[in-house]
Amino acid sequence: MDGNRHMTLVGALQVLADLRRDQVVVTTMSAAREWQRLVDHPLDFHYVPSTMGGGLALALGIALAQPQRDVIVLSGDGSLLMNLGSLVTATASKGHNLTVIVVDNGVYETTGGQKLVTTSCPIDLAGMALAARFASVAEFDNLDAWKEGAAAALTQPGPRFIVLKVAPASGDYTLDAPGPMADRIKAFRAALEK
C-alpha cells in the first residue's frame, strides 16, 4: 500500500455499487476498468476512450440534459488535475444533480503508476471543491468510514464532491474499451429515454 492509502479501488467501488439505484454512472480511467467488472447497468457510460480530464465535463453535460436524474462521475485525481476549471464550470452551471467522486491514488495509474505532480506538493482536492462552491464535500481515507458515510454523502445537496483516498493498483493497468462506442452510445441514450 502507498503511504496512508489503505482502501482498495475495488473495495471503494463496491460500496458505491451496493448503494447505486437508478443514477447515471460515468466512469473514466482506472475506475472504468474496475466498475465494468463489478457492475453491468444500462445507465453506466464508460467514457473509454476519453480525453483525459474530460469526464467531469461530460457527466455535467448529461446532468444538465437530464435534470431529473442523479449523475455520478468517477474520475481520477490525475484526470481532475488536468481540468481543475471543470469544478467551477460544474458549480456555475448549477449541476445540482451531479456527484463527482475522485478516486485519489496519487499516480497516473493507466500509464503504469507514475507519480503525479502532487507527490512533491500534496494538495487538498476537497478544499478546492469547497472553494469552488460545491454544495457538499466529503473525503474518506478508509473503507470502514466510506461504508458508514457513503449513503449520507450521496444524498447531500448537490453538486456533491467526494474524495476517496485509494491505493494504486499493483500491476493491472490495462484499460480496454467495452465494445464499439457507437453501440454503447445508442444503448445509453435508449436507456435514458426509458
Added chain:
Amino acid sequence: MLLGPQLARTIADFGATHVIWLPDTTLGQWEEALETSASFQLLRVCREGESWPLAAGLYLGGKSPLVVMQSTGLFESGDALRNVLFDLKIPLFSLIGYRSYLVEDSRDTAKKYAEPILNAWGLHYELIGGPEDLPRLTKHYRDCQAAGKPGVGLIAEGRM
C-alpha cells in the same frame, strides 16, 4: 460584422438547446443576445478543452449543443475535439472565431494556422463574414446534421 441578435436568431433556427462558449473580443459582443435568448441556454466554461466533452454529455442526454470559441481555443482543445468528434463520433457543430482573418498584413500565427488545423482534422467549414452569409451558415449546419457529421462556421474576425 455579425450582430448578436442576428446570430442568436440563427442559432435558435438551428434548434440548438445549449450554447457552450468562451468568448473573444468579437464573439464577446454577442454575449447579451446569447444570454437573453429564450431558445437556448448559454453555458460558460473555464477552458475550451471542457467544451467538447460538455457538449458530448448534453448530446448523450438528448440535447442539441453548439460550441463557440476562438481559433486559439480550437488549438488548445485539440485532444478533446479529437476524442469527441472522432472517437465518440458525435456530430457537434461549432462556431470558431477566425482571429485576424480580416487583417490583410497580419502576422498573427492564429490566422496562419486556423485553416490548416481545420483541414488536418478533416472538418468541413464555411467562412462567415457577415449577415449576408447567415443563410449559407444555416445550410452548412443542416447539411452536417443530415450527414451526421461535425461542422464548423468560421467567423471572420479582425484584430484580437
